[in-house]
Amino acid sequence: MHALIDKIETAFAEVVYPGDNNLTDSTYGEEPAALVEEFSGKADWRALDAAFLDQAPDGWCSALSFFSGPALKFYLPAYLIADLKGQLQTADPGFRLCWGVTPMAAGKKIAKAWGGGTIGESTSAQFELFGAAQVAAIVDYLWWKLESLGGYDPTIEQALENYWLPREHLAGQ
Structure with missing residues (x-):
């Protein structure tokens, strides 16, 4: 586990705080506004408490x-x-990294009020921002997550097979 934590810290060490005005793309409902309020100025992810x-x-x-x-x-x-x-x-980062790139979810339509397109398109567009080292760290995390769940989780397995492993292969070329 310590090696994986080190890998994650190294892979994301140079990522720059996006700024208070770039914390969310959504303006629909109360949650995006609450997110901006709570995360504004939090420019060091290492200082964030897990309970928060x-x-x-x-x-x-x-x-x-x-x-x-x-x-x-x-x-x-x-x-x-x-x-x-x-x-x-x-909070479940494993679910966030997997669900939107599974066959079950990827083709589902997003309402125009939330940007339109499909869940897969939206999720993939966000994940395209990850560099090769970050993708490798995410893949290792997902393997850890799968094992921590007893070695069987169809959502993680499908996400690895359909998105993350091919993405890792392409990023490594």
Whole structure:
């Protein structure tokens, strides 16, 4: 586990805080505004407490769903490390990294009020921001997550097979 934490910290070490105005792409509902309020000025993901991450924003536990691509790239390592340490009860970075790229979800339409397109298109566009080292760290985290769940989780398996492993292969070329 310590080697994986080191790999995540190294892979994301140079990611720049996206700025208070680039924390979310959504303006629909209360959660995006709460996310901006709670994450504004939090420019060091290493300083974030796992209890904060687990409830943010405002007890909805939905920050991972509302981050912009750059904000997800910046804050994801804090969530991954907290999960590795067993400090998350509600927030689930594994689910966030998997569901949108599974065959079950990828083709589902997104309402025009939320940007339109499909879940797969939106998710892939955010994940394209990850560099090769970050993708490798995410893949290793997902293998760890799968093993921690007893070696069987169809969502993680499908995401690895359909998105993350091919992406890792392409990123390594």
